[in-house]
Amino acid sequence: MESAWSSRGTSLGSSDPQLQRFMEAEVQKQRVQLLIHHMTELCWEKCMDKPGPRLDGRAELCLVNCVERFIDTSQFILNRLEQTQKARPLFSERLSD
Template identity: 90%
Template sequence: MESSWSSSGGGLGSTDPQLQRFMEMEVQKQRVQLLIHHMTELCWEKCMDKPGPKLDGRAELCLVNCVERFIDTSQFILNRLEQTQKARPLFAESLSD
């Protein structure tokens, strides 16, 4: 007995391109959220010796630096992904020639 996926055209290979893009975007969002969660944990572990009612100057500076490095890294990664996306159609066209 065939599943509804295979009976509708051969499985994932025939998935609607719009649905594929949506799924890719959702996976990317999930990855970004996991990265943010992980970086939050790392910055907290690195900068917070003993939590108290107020941040001391050292902890505040450490958190600011950690977040700024995270933003810099995220921007670099996004720029790199954008360059990769722009290069992908050219690569695909050269394969089809």
């Protein structure tokens, strides 16, 4: 059973392009924040042995490398998914021939 708010929000989103763009931007912001949170948690666990008032050189280098690898991996996965999506229609067309 839907509440009045959720049904109203759905109809507004579909009829108001400005609201729709706003909602899409907010969803995108949330995704970025979740990605940053995940990266921070992962790299913190991997690199921080004992937190102190300052980062030692080893921890700093580890954090930099961890973040760079995380970004590289994320970019690789996105590119790979994009290639797969582009290739999929060609593959399905070949199967139907």
